[in-house]
Amino acid sequence: MYELYYTNLGRAYVGDSHNLLASIDDNSVDLVITSPPFALQRRKEYGNKDQDEYVGWLVQFGRDIYRILKESGSFVLDLGGAYKKKRPVRSLYNFRILIQMCDEYGFNLAEEFYWHNPAKLPSPIEWVNKRKIRAKDSVNTVWWFSKSDFPKADIRKVLVPYSERMKKLLEDPDSFYKAKKRPSGHDISNSFGTSVNGGAIPPNLLQIPNTDSNSQYLRLCKEFSAKKHPARFPSKLPEFFIDFLTDEHDLVVDIFAGSNTTGEVADIRGRRWLACDLDRDYLAASALRFFEEPIDEKQRRIFQKLISGCDLPVDLTEVRKQKGLFTLQDAGLSGGHSVAPF
Numbered sequence: 001m002y003e004l005y006y007t008n009l010g011r012a013y014v015g016d017s018h019n020l021l022a023s024i025d026d027n028s029v030d031l032v033i034t035s036p037p038f039a040l041q042r043r044k045e046y047g048n049k050d051q052d053e054y055v056g057w058l059v060q061f062g063r064d065i066y067r068i069l070k071e072s073g074s075f076v077l078d079l080g081g082a083y084k085k086k087r088p089v090r091s092l093y094n095f096r097i098l099i100q101m102c103d104e105y106g107f108n109l110a111e112e113f114y115w116h117n118p119a120k121l122p123s124p125i126e127w128v129n130k131r132k133i134r135a136k137d138s139v140n141t142v143w144w145f146s147k148s149d150f151p152k153a154d155i156r157k158v159l160v161p162y163s164e165r166m167k168k169l170l171e172d173p174d175s176f177y178k179a180k181k182r183p184s185g186h187d188i189s190n191s192f193g194t195s196v197n198g199g200a201i202p203p204n205l206l207q208i209p210n211t212d213s214n215s216q217y218l219r220l221c222k223e224f225s226a227k228k229h230p231a232r233f234p235s236k237l238p239e240f241f242i243d244f245l246t247d248e249h250d251l252v253v254d255i256f257a258g259s260n261t262t263g264e265v266a267d268i269r270g271r272r273w274l275a276c277d278l279d280r281d282y283l284a285a286s287a288l289r290f291f292e293e294p295i296d297e298k299q300r301r302i303f304q305k306l307i308s309g310c311d312l313p314v315d316l317t318e319v320r321k322q323k324g325l326f327t328l329q330d331a332g333l334s335g336g337h338s339v340a341p342f
Contacts, residue, residue, distance in 0.1 A: 001013050001014065001015025001016060001019040001020060001276070002014055002015060002312060002313075003312065003313035004280070004283055004284065004287075004306065004312060004313055004314065005287050005290075005306060005312075005313055005314040005315075005316050006313050006314075006315065006316065006317070007267055007290055007316045007317060008317050009266070009267050009270070009271065009272050009273060010263050010266060010267055010272060010273035010274065010275065011273075011274055011275070011313070012257065012260060012274075012275045012276070012277075012283055012286065012287070013274070013276045013277075014276075014277065014278070014280045014283055015276065015278065016276075016278065017061065017255035017256065017276045017277075017278075018061070018064070020253075020255065020274065020276040021061070021064035021065065021068060021255065022064060024064075024068045024253070024274075025068070026067050026068060027067075027068070027069070027070050027071065028068055028070065028251065029068045029069050029070065029073055029251050029252075029253050030069075030070060030072070030073050030074075030152065030245070030246050030247075030250035030251050030252065030271075031073060031074050031075075031076065031241065031242065031245050031246050031251075031252045031253070032065050032069065032073075032074075032075045032076070032252075032253045032254070032255065033075075033076040033077075033078075033238055033241055033242070033253075033254060033262055034076075034077060034078070034253075034254045034255050034256045034257075034262070035077075035078035035079075035233045035237075035256060035258070036058055036077075036079075036255075036256040037231070037256065038079065038080040038082065038231075039051045039054035039055075039082050039091065039093045039094075051082065051084075051085070051091055051093060054093055055093050055096045055097055055100065058097055059097055059100045059101060059104065061255065062100075062101045062104065062105040062107065063105055065105075065255075066105045066106060066107060066147065068253075069147050070147075071147055071148050072148065072150075072151055072152040073146070073147060073151060073152070074110065074144060074145065074146050074151045074152070074153075074241075074245045075107065075144075075145040075146070076142060076143070076144050076145070076241045076245070077097070077101075077142065077143045077145065078115065078140055078141075078142045078233060078237065079093075079094040079097065079140060079141050079142070079143070080094075080137075080140045081094065081137050081139065081140065081141065082094075083124055083127070083137075088126075088127045088131075088133060088134055094141045094143075095141075097143075098112075098141075098143050101143070101145060102145075106147070107145040107146065107147070108145065108146045108147070108148070108149060109143060109144070109145060110144045110145065110146040110153075111144045111204060112141065112142070112143060112144070112204065113141075113142035113143075113144060113204045113205075113206060114139050114140070114141060114142065114204065114205050114206070115139065115140040115142050115206045115208060115237060116138055116139050116205055116206065116207045116208075117138050117139075117140070117208065117209060117210045118138065118207060118209050119209040119210055119211045120136065120137075120138040120210070121136070123136060123137055124137070142206070142237075144241075144245075151245065152245060152246070152247070153244060153245050154244065155201055155202070155244065156197065157243045157244060158202055158243050158244045159197060159198060159199025159200060159201065159202065160199055160201075160202045161199060161200070162199060162200050163200070166200065202240075206236075206240060208234050208236045208237055209234070210232075210233065210234045211234075212232065212234060216288070216289065216291070216293060217232075217259060217285075217286075217288055217289050219293075220288035220291060220293075220295070221288060223295070224285075224288065224303055226281075226284070226285035226288065226303075226307075227281040227282060227284075227285050228259070228285060229258045229259035229282045229285070229286075231258065232259045232261060233261060234261075235261050235264065235265050238254075238261060238262045238265045238266075239265045239269070242262075242265055242266055242269055242271060243269065246271055248269070248270040248271065249270065249271065250271050250272070251271070251272045251273070251274070252266040252271045252272070252273045252274075253273070253274045253275075254273070254274075254275045254276070255276050256276075256277065257275035257276055257277040257283060257286065258277055258279075258282055258286070259282060259285065259286045259289070260275045260277075260283065260286035260287075260289060261289075262275065263275040263286070263289070264286075264289040264290065267290065280309075284303075284306045284307060287302075287303065287306055287314070287316060288303070290316045290319060291303075291316075291319050292319050298318065298319075299319055302314060302315075302316065302318070302319065
């Protein structure tokens with residue numbers, strides 16, 4: 001494992017994530033959030049595992065993730081659903097991972113979330129498009145694990161806008177709602193007029209379309225003929241959990257970084273971050289997320305260093321202007337490991 005690039009707040013590494021995890025001190029990380037290659041029926045370019053071996057492969061990361069998390073820390077795992085090979089029945093792999101993470105390593109399931117991508121194309125083709133015997137699969141399971149019963153969390157930081165109906169209710173609650181006893185026997189008082197939340201509490205169904213087609217990352221991948229990652233999750237997904245579960249300067253880790261959406265969001269939100277991926281080309285292209293448009297000659301030279309592998313790690317602080325500097329000690333990285341220092 002070696003360091004590829006760094007910003008003022010984070011570091012990106014190429015290699016096996018087991019090595020990165022082994023290099024991080026106990027009880028030092030606030031949030032691990034990641035979207036690993038899914039257990040699909042066919043092998044993809046980015047290295048997904050076969051369904052039969054997937055659960056054992058992924059669960060083994062749980063021991064070190066549990067070790068490095070603070071007692072107040074969280075582990076958020078995004079997993080896509082899958083069908084069994086040549087059968088119109090669902091794989092239970094994502095639920096087996098949930099149960100094994102809790103039973104084998106002591107995680108709690110703080111809450112289950114579901115990411116609905118309304119822009120997802122109908123799939124799988126055989127059962128949805130051809131035979132028309134199943135609905136399209138457009139929801140991922142997102143498990144929020146914690147070490148303790150009370151991990152750091154503040155729902156007030158991820159409130160959503162009120163609906164127009166709710167706005168009218170808050171303006172004049174007596175005209176729109178009369179408090180009465182519910183069928184359950186609960187007596188609901190009329191307290192809408194005293195709301196000071198500034199927004200509505202979001203549900204655990206996150207509706208986030210994955211429609212990115214003209215982001216800076218994609219534009220610059222095209223301009224530099226860089227290898228863009230084909231399975232990127234939208235920035236709104238890690239943004240929700242980073243805002244919800246961490247504070248400024250907290251440490252966020254992504255062990256299957258891909259195009260490093262997590263690192264970019266953490267950087268923007270003022271969190272320190274560590275990212276790791278096996279594929280050097282994907283991670284090199286992810287550095288384009290931290291460039292400043294319009295691209296000048298200095299940035300072209302910096303990207304050429306990333307591609308050539310010369311003078312690593314590459315310093316992106318000149319193109320990502322921020323205060324402070326992120327050190328190995330800040331990241332909770334132990335000395336004597338393979339992680340390269342500044």
